[in-house]
Amino acid sequence: MKKIAIIATLILSMAVVFMGCKDKRNPGTVYMPDMAYSRAYESYAARDSSLFTTDPANAGHKIFYNNLSPAGTIKRGELFPFSVPNDSNxxxxxxxxxxxxxxxxxxxxxxxxxxxFNINCAICHGAKGENNGPLAAKIGGVKSIIATSPGYSDGRIFFVTEYGQLNMGSYASQLSREQRWRIVQYIRTLEPKTVPVATTAVKMDSAVVKK
Ligand code: HEC
Incomplete structure (x- = not known):
């Protein structure tokens, strides 16, 4: 009788051990679901819509996750957000x-x-910040940065990296704010050294219309 009990226990435990072995991706019979199906968001994993929701109204019924950091929080060591609105003003x-x-x-x-700059911008703008990077022709042409940047404030160049401009996308998710403000300073070093100076001073009296 004792023997039978031992054999039965052995068979049963073998069955439990091999239960999940049919398919490597299939956890089989799950008795600790949180171990098999992570409740944490797995980067690069396909998000199962039966478990996750991006709609705050649904939070609680499903796991709420929208890829954004909570409102009002800033990553440690990061600069304050750029609060200029994305419009022409x-x-x-x-x-x-x-x-x-x-x-x-x-x-x-x-x-x-x-x-x-060379990793992120030169593919379109070229190493000198112009418009001749290898991708430029493929996306229908780009603007030269240094043709206009001498007349732009640092903030305006940063604005373009924050929101993008037409065919140029935003770099806000690829580069930290600090990295982008650094790139702005780097762009200043690419600008032509000789700023064209008006050589002929305008004589005020000659500008007056004579009657
Ligand atoms: C995919 C190609 C591409 C990449 C990569 C790219 N840009 Fe651009 N960029 C463009 C295009 C296209 C324009 C012109 C948009 C337009 O027509 O107004 C532009 C315009 C700009 C302008 C505005 C020029 C002006 O006269 O208004 C700035 C500044 C600029 N880019 C900076 C950058 C910086 C800094 C990076 C790297 C962080 C970068 N770009 C990466 C394609 C790109």
Missing amino acids: GLINLSALVKNPLEPLNGKELEEAGRL
Whole structure:
């Protein structure tokens, strides 16, 4: 009788052990669901809509996750958010009021900014910040950064990296704010050194219309 009990227990435990072995991806009979199906959001995993929701109204019934950090929070070490609105007044007027929050970069930091520029921007704008990167022709042409940047405030250049501009996308998710303010400083080093100066001074009296 004792033997039968031992054999039965053995068979039963073997069955439990092998129960989930049919398919590697299938956890089989699940007795600890939170171990099999993570309640945490798994990056790069397909999101199961029967478990997750992006609608705050549904939170509680399903796991709420919308990929955004909670409102009002800032990543540790990150600069304050760029609060200029994404409209033409923001681009042309308000962005100019935002000063570059960083001190002038030293040689090493500038080198790092250049590295980021070459990775993220040069594919379209070219290493010199113009309009001749390898992708430029494929997306129907890009604008030269340094053709206009000398006349733009730091904030306006940052604005373009924050929101993108027509065929150029936003870089807000690829580069931190600090990295983008650094790139703005790097762009300044690419700008032509000789700023065209008006050579003929306008004589005030010659500008007066003579009757
Ligand atoms: C996919 C190609 C592409 C990449 C990569 C790209 N840009 Fe652009 N960029 C463009 C295009 C296209 C325009 C012109 C948009 C338009 O027609 O107004 C532009 C315009 C700009 C302008 C505005 C020029 C002006 O005269 O208004 C700035 C500044 C700029 N880019 C900076 C950057 C920076 C900095 C990066 C890297 C973080 C970058 N771009 C990466 C395609 C790109």
